[in-house]
Structures are given as structure tokens and as C-alpha cells.
Amino acid sequence: MRERPGTPEDAVQGVIPRLVLEPATVEEAAEALCRSAADRMAVTFVGGGTDLGLGGRPARLDAVIRTGALSRLVEHAPADQVVTAEAGMTLGALREALALHRQWLAIDPPFSGRATLGGVVAANAFGPRRARFGSARDLVLGVSIVRADGAAAKGGGRVVKNVAGFDLPRLMVGSLGTLALLTTVTFRVHPLPETRATVLFPALEAAQIWGLTSGWRAAQLEPTSAAAILDSDRFDLGVRLEGFESGVADQTARLLDLGRKAGLAGERLGAAEAEGFWRRHDSVRENGSLRVKFSAPPSRLPDMARGWLPPVLGELSPSGAVLYPTLGIAFASGEPASSAAGLVAGLHDARIAVIAAGGSLVLCEAPVAVRSAFDPWGTPPPAIDLMRSLKERFDPDRRLSPGRFVGGI
């Protein structure tokens, strides 16, 4: 197994590991965990490194285990629409492999080119198509893991329907490397759509976005994505429809009609403009030394836009925000404008309001000064004792990403 001393490039939230291990096979991955166990090393798993800002600063970090060399496609069964790949394979590489069979994995998080499958699962990373296809939680069918004690284990399977045993694959989603190292992942994949269209409704008020969202739901339209990008004090709403030509053309026309009836001028974007819109979206998700995720019941969208985002956005310059109206999720990003104290105060205000609505506010990326004054996850949830109990069983010595997760797990 390749190994080398850690460098500043290997740092996780500023903490540089002593050692970097780069397993190239599942066996080597098990060896890396066995060695970590024997030497009592605290380890963090790094895939594409696209979500390392998520969660708290590591309480201890001796070694980083990089999964980049664990990147083989294990099996793609196009007729069964399932794919198994090693966890270090990038989403980009998987897309290329699947596209040969006119299929895709319908998860489109930021940094899709370099985000790895294991990282996407561990961070529950997602993009606009979550509106129709769900997140990794809805598409993962099976996992192979290496546990803290170095033993390999698996859960789930390689078929789309399976309820044998406890659901380890879903349990891994969003666990941020606190329970085990993912070594292979099996996903359900979908046929690539025959065609796609993006309809843009520019310069909407928050209430208009919610009105339109409710409208297309009432009209039984089924877009695959909906994202509203903040532009000064208004939002540009992009709605993407994908599928067979006939259905997409019909839904596009009906969506435009719904807009017209509400007095909103929309337009179907050309291919290049549509690409431009979604690139703008990606840029909000990918840029900024501060990135914050808001989640609340979807109907609170007007509060989200007018009440909860502004205290944070007001402390950023430049700043950006994206709202997913069908999900109830928003992201704000940008550069801290003045003092960290002002930004922390804004984050506090926003979090209190979001929590009161039954939601959550989580830091996805933040400068150290903000992090040290503001818990990236917030007050632990009511079920924190069960999470600690789970952690205790999977990782009794607290060596897997200690300190990064909720409640200091």
C-alpha cells in the first residue's frame, strides 16, 4: 500500500495528518484500518475532498486514508440498471462509464467531476435532481465497508429490491466517516432522458416561487429539478423537465401556461442558456469560504427567503443563495464581509428561526474564526444518545473522524 507523510494539502480543516495511506484495493483498505486499529490512530477518510468543510474540526487526526486509488468499476449490469463501483471512483468517471449504455446515476452534487461515490454517500451530497430522484439515500442499494476493527462487512445487495437484514447502506448515508470506511457502493441507475428542457422564470418574489411550485404540483407536473437563484433581491427560478420528447414538450408548454396565468413571464431556454443557468447554480453551491445549508418544511419558503437567509447574506460580500422550493432546502454562500462576530451573530439568528420552524442550519464550509464560535451542526438532536450508542458499537475507541459529527461524535 502506498503511504507517505502528510502535507498541508492533506489537511482536514487545517489539521495536518502525520500519515497518508492510499489503499488501491479493498484488501489494502482493510489493511489500512487494521493498522490504524493496531497503532490506535485516529483516521479520516478522504475521497475527492469536496465536503471536508462539513462538520467540526477533527478532534484528533493521525492518518488520512485516501480512497482515490480505489476507483474501479466493479460491475455494471445495464439490463438490471444497477452499478457497483469502488468508493474512490469519481462521479464523473462513473457517468462516463454509464453513458456508454445511455444510463446515469441521478445524483448531481457540486464538484460532480471529482466528488467520489463514497464521499457522496458519506456526506449525503446532492444537487437539484434530488427533487425527482431523491438523494443517495434513495438510490443506494448496497455497500461494502471496512470497520474500525479492520473487518470487512457488507449490507444490502445488488438488486433494486431487498429487505434482508438491517439497512446498513442507508445508515452509511450522511454518516461522514464516523461509522466505517466505504469500499464499494451499489446504486440503482436510471436511463438517460431522451430530452431535457429548462424553463426560466426570472426575477420572482419568494411568494411567487411558492405559488408557482404549488401550482405545478396541483397541475400534476413532474419536473426533475427546481432551483431559484438569488439575484440582488429577487430570484431566477429554473425548472427542468426531463424524459421522452412528447412528455417534456407538453409539460414545458403547460408550465409556461401556468406562469402566464399567474402573470409570470417564463421562457424555455436554449441549450447554451440552460447550461449557463445551471452553471450559475453550481457556482453558488461550489464557491465561497462560507457555505451554509438551511432545511425547513418547504411551505416555509417565503420565510426562508425573506427572514432566514438575509441575516447571513447581509454579512457576506459577494454573496449568493440557491433555494430548492420542492425540498425546503437552501444554500447561502460567499465571503465574510467584515468581522467574524457579525457573521456568527447572523448565523445564530438564522439558526434560531430555522429550528423554530422545525428545520436545521448546518455549516458546509466556514473559516476557522466562524467555526470556533459557531457549532457547525447546532444543538444535538433529541436522538443523540442513540447516535452515541451506535458510534460506541461501531467505533468504541473513537478513532474514525472523531469530533467531526453531531454532538462531537
Added chain:
Amino acid sequence: MSERTSLADLARRMAAVVGARNCFSSGPDLLTYECDGITHGRTRPDLVVLPGTTQEVVEVVRLARASGRPIVPRGSGTGLSGGARPVPGSVVVALSRMRRILEVNLEDGWARVEPGVLNLDVTKAVSGAGYYYAPDPSSQSICSIGGNLAENAGGAHCLKYGFTANHVLGARLVLHDGKVVDIGGTSLDSPGHDLLAALVGSEGMLGIVTEVTLRLLRKPEATRTFFATFPSTDEGGEAVSRIIAAGILPAAIEMMDRLAIVAAKAATGLDWPDVGAALLMDADGPVAEVEDTSARAVKIAREVGALEVRLPKSEAERQLMWKGRKSAFAAVGRISPNYMVEDGVIPRSEIASVLREIASMAKDQGLRVANVFHAGDGNLHPLVLYDARESGQEERAEHLGGAILRMCVRRGGSITGEHGVGADKAEYMADMFGESDLETMKWVRSAFDPECGFNPGKVFPSTALCGEKAGPGGRVLHPAEKSGEVERW
């Protein structure tokens, strides 16, 4: 573990909590609770308790645990894997009195319900407003939401819409020590481990759920259904593969073989022809898209060699077609004195060859197998027909059922697609999972319930102590354990 209190004493205390009418340890009522939908494995519990509120569940759990008795949670008792089968000396906690729909929020698309609410009643409560609850197990008019959650129930339409796991947003759970904890919620991505992932499909082994928040979906604008017949399951399987390969995602695509068709006809009086295979497909979604995909699928069915394609002329006719499919299980009772239903999964592309293998295995045992299945996701429901009066037939049927499940695993599939492992399939888990896989799952269980007093004897192939390592390759159950006379939790 504390000393076991006397049953009479426990029954008295339980009755004080839930009322004398809702607690019994003898009499004809007890019979109902000796088994679930799998009636051949019966075990008498010590006590049956029917709490009516979360607080009553808390007290019932505390009393039962303090008495040293295992708890067997139960919904409607329609399960098909023995998941609600009592173990000797257990307290069955039936949630059937807790059947209130507590809150509905259509704007945000959810309903908060008690676990005893029947699956179909959720949809009935919101269908007037154009919403529904997607998972639709065939037993949906009698099975409960709590049971659905425990077994991660599926149904014909989960090919497109997913399982119970994809439609539960939150749950209130009573733990082994009587603590009440809320998991998940009405917004997405609550920070922390995804405990709902552990809970849904945990077969009653983590605690007792007393409230569930379900995702509600807007009804699709249109549904187009067609029924097609084929000379054999080879062509039927080919049609399924080609429809999927064409990029069509049917809401449901179901297949029946000759014997299942015969049975369904006998039960419903439908005028289905005598053919080797029949396919029933639903496409749903926005009307223009559905018209298009449905027409494409029909064209494929014809190209592959469909003998006949029927399009229902009315909603009533469509419902009748589905009734034929959904009644196929019970209908098999018309053509055989006894039958066992299996629930294996195989890669969809292998349907035709797997069916041939099943036929040949059945022939070797001198038995008949009717096949009804969710073809789109490769979920087979082979119905092994036998006559219990004939000496040795039941054993041969069991043997055949087991051999079919093992074949599913060999083909890269699963021993259960939607019925759960329960008590009946536990011994096959070792065919699918290794020692460390099962050990890892046990960690999840013991994280919630360190003494493993909830629903012992289910899922895991060995009833070895909680969290203890399983023997290599799993352990063959002692006959006394299998019959439920002995327990080792």
C-alpha cells in the same frame, strides 16, 4: 435481567395500565396472536397487551422488561415471514388500538399517524384532496403502517416510487427502558446519523413505534394500464427487459405464469385466456408522457410476441385487472389444499432462466409452483403448492422453498424483497451474509436495545446472545428452537 414476575401479577399490572379488556393471557382471543400471516408456526405468548397511547406503551414496555419477558410488537398480523410470531414466555404488544390519523399537512406533503392505522386508510384520508401514500402492499386494506415500517413493506408500485423506507420522514419510538425519542421530522436531512434508516425494516427489534410521519404524494395525473398475454414466461420476461431497456420506468409491471392465471381466474371469474404468461403494466405521470410510454410498451409487447393486448376501457375494468393480480395469492388456495409463498429477488434480466430453473426444481420434488411476481424489480413470489395430508409433501415444499431462496442468492439476489426475514427466513440469512456482516447488523440492534428483548428470534440466523459473534456460516437451529419451544435470547 431481573427475576421473572409471576404471570398473574404481571397481567394485573398490565391491566391497570391498559384496562382489563385490553390485556389477556388466556381465552380464545389469545389464539389470534399465536401467529401472523404465516399460520403454520404457532406459539402461545404469555400475555397480549393492547396499549392505546404512547404513555401506555411506555408503561407496558417497562413492566414487560422488568418482568424479564421478551416483547413481540405486532401490527395487523398480516406479515408473511413470521415477523410477529411470539416466542414462548413473551408479551405481545399489539398496536391495533392506536389507529388515529393525528395530523395531515398537504402543503408540505405529510401525515402523522399512529402505528395501527391501516395503510389504505392513509390514502383514503387524503385522496379527496388529490394525494396518496405510495407504498401499496397487496394487503394494504388490512395491514398497518407500524407493520409496514417494521418490515419496510413494498408493493407493486415500488419499482417507480420506492419502499416504505423512502416514504417515512419521522417516527416516535419507545425504547427498551421506556424512554421516548423522536427521530427524523418534517424537514429533510436532520443532522446526525440516519436512525430512520436503521429503524425502517428493523422488524420490531429496536423498540416500539407509536407515531409515524409519512410522506404524501400528489396523485399522478394519469395512469395507463395494459394486460398482455404470452405463450410462455420467456416472452413475458423478454418484454419486461425490453420495456425497461427502452428507458421506460413503469409504475408497476407484474407477471403471472400459467398456474397463477388459472388460480386468479378461478377466484375472480375474470375472462383471462389460458396462456403461459400474463403481464400487467401501469404507467403513470403527466398525461402526454404516459400516453407515449404506454404506447411504446404495448408496441414492444407485440414485437416480442404477445398473443393478445388488452387495454381497459374504464377505470372499473382496470381495477378488475388489478384485482385479478392482487387476488392471485389467495386464489392459489382454489387449486391446491395448501401453499407456501416465497419472496425471493433476482436480477431482473434473469427472470426467464430463473423461472425455468424453478420449474425444474419443482419437478424434481414432484410439486407444482405458481409464480406471481413484481417483474420490474425481479421480486419473485413463487407459491409452492402442496397437500399437507399427503405424507412428506409439506417437508418437500419447505425444502423446495428454501432451495428457491438459495438459488436467488446464488444468482446475486436476495432472500426477501418485501416480506422481511422474520422467523421464517432467519436461517437463510447466513446464505446471503457472512459472519461479520451479521455481527455489524447486530451492533445496530444492540445500540438501540442492549439486551435484545424486542422481538427475539427474528432476522438473525443464530439466536446466540445479543451482540455475540455468530458461529461460522451461521448455525442450524435446534428443532426445539425452530418449533418455538425453546428460546435463547
